[in-house]
Amino acid sequence: MSDTSTQNPDAVADVLSAREAYNAGLARSGARGRSWTVAAIVLILLIALPALQFVGNYNYALHMALYTLMYVAMASSWNILGGYTGYVSLGHNVFFCIGGYVSGMILAKMGVSTLITAPLAGLVAAAVGVGVGTITLRMRGPTFIISSIALLMIVRILFDNWGYVGGANGVTLPVTDLDVRWAKIPYYYAMLVIALLAVVASYRIKHSKFGLGLRAISQDEVKAESAGIDTATYKVAAFAVSAFFVGMTGAIWGEYLTYLRPNIFLIILVAAYMVLMCIIGGKGTVTGPIVGAILIVAFNEFFAATLGASEINILATGLIMVLVLLYFPLGVVGTLAQKGRLPRFLDWD
């Protein structure tokens, strides 16, 4: 016994602290249940938010809420692949783009609103996800990350040069004929529903056998496979689920902006935000991406209001990402959970 501790004290300490944290976590979740009240209150407030339009013009607040909900949905679904499964994709906005273009082109050619076709856009994105995932998920670690960037570059060139969808200039979509006061509301509710679905899906996956398999893959894929997990299918399924929700948000976002253009969807910043939100909130936790999305959107808005230029924004995003990765790798939720100080309403893991 004493031999092992002298040989490698760090490893032993790691194991001990991990076991302690695990036991503490078990004790905690045993002692208290889920905080349904806070979740319900937040949801009711979000549903009631558009009522502000009766008393004045709160379009800005609605826009910010919609924008945050979009990123909650995207970060939560990125988390299914990047957080639970451990496959970091830096090209996930490819599915955002595919979703946006599928629904957007249907709207432009046939006049069917994206509010109706969003699930279809999600399915197409998921199908593409299955195709791409079958190929790229055979790679692991850094190689997978590089392949995801290559995918982003390929799709960017394709969309920039595809005449049917307007190439780099994109397509203009018909503007809604609702009064300006109510114009945002359908999209707001659509985003709310998608965000809710994505978060619920993320929660359900985490607490299922499927999620357990995904987390086993992120720990050690070879051992997971030898324990009888069909890793190939699990990974592709996670990729598809993740692409599905990202595709749906893309569909709504396209019509909301009233135009489609490759440089809305396929810029590296969108992909970086998804990653950053998950890491800053807590990668692999259910509530982490939500916290991260709120923090990053608020921070961005603050920066845009005070400093303006988007270059400064890229600089600041990069700087925060470096600092978080170096000094705060577990994120808000992860760090609080490790210290046993996680408030109950954030504890859904």
Added chain:
Amino acid sequence: MGHTLQILILGLCLGGVYALMACGLSLVFGVMRIVNLAHPSLIIAGAFISYWCFTLFGIDPILSLPISAAILFVIGLILYKLVFEKEARSAKYSEMTVLLTFAVAMVVDGALGAMFSNTQRVTSPDYATDAFFFGTIFLPKGQLYAGLISIAIIIGLVAFLRYTRLGYAIRATSQNRAAAELLGVNVNFVSLISFGIGVGLAGAAGSLVSFVFSFFPAKHWEWIAILMSLVVLGGMGSVQGTVIGAFLLAVISAFVGAYAGATWSTMTFFVALFVILLVRPQGLFGEKPEHV
């Protein structure tokens, strides 16, 4: 026939430049298993140094090459000390560093964009737009000089790796980190120096890039996939393999560009990257790695 030869020559000139751009990336990966996504953004930083030397003081980009290489070398040392030394102990090192270098790339991109704005620039010494003519075939001077200088620098690098004590240490660390450490190599120092050299090579490449291509701060996202394809094709971490990969892909993309249009010539690299990662992830000359 003349047409084919012409394309081949242009491809080979560009291949030299690509090789220099990518070999720093390869060196850093070989020694530290860091996939340095910030490498192309640092090349652009080097290009800006040469650009301003030329615009403000009239210094030829070829002459300012040592300046930008030296500045970037120091930046490399600082980056390693600040960011990567700390991470070296973490278990998921190479995956973590991909995210870190990605973030560093954003910082460099944002800083350059904020200072100099995202407009297309190019350094234009006289030779950049001049050419030698041999009958129907022409040799653009700028690309020729850039290609030759790149090859000279790479030969210098290979000689350094092969014939100096530090070079031995770098190669030993690259082959087997633990064994090198056991034999008394100061692995941390070697990592520091080779990261510095890798980034310094980015600076040198930047000076050449400044008159071969037009550049702007956000352009590096396109280059990262191009450079990765060269490195992956040659076998990650092997400088010689990277050089061969660079010439091969540059020539192929020159032919694709000539027959199918410039858009698809860039696409060659991305598709090649995808295919290589799938079919032969260890590259043409690499050995089967422990974890892909």
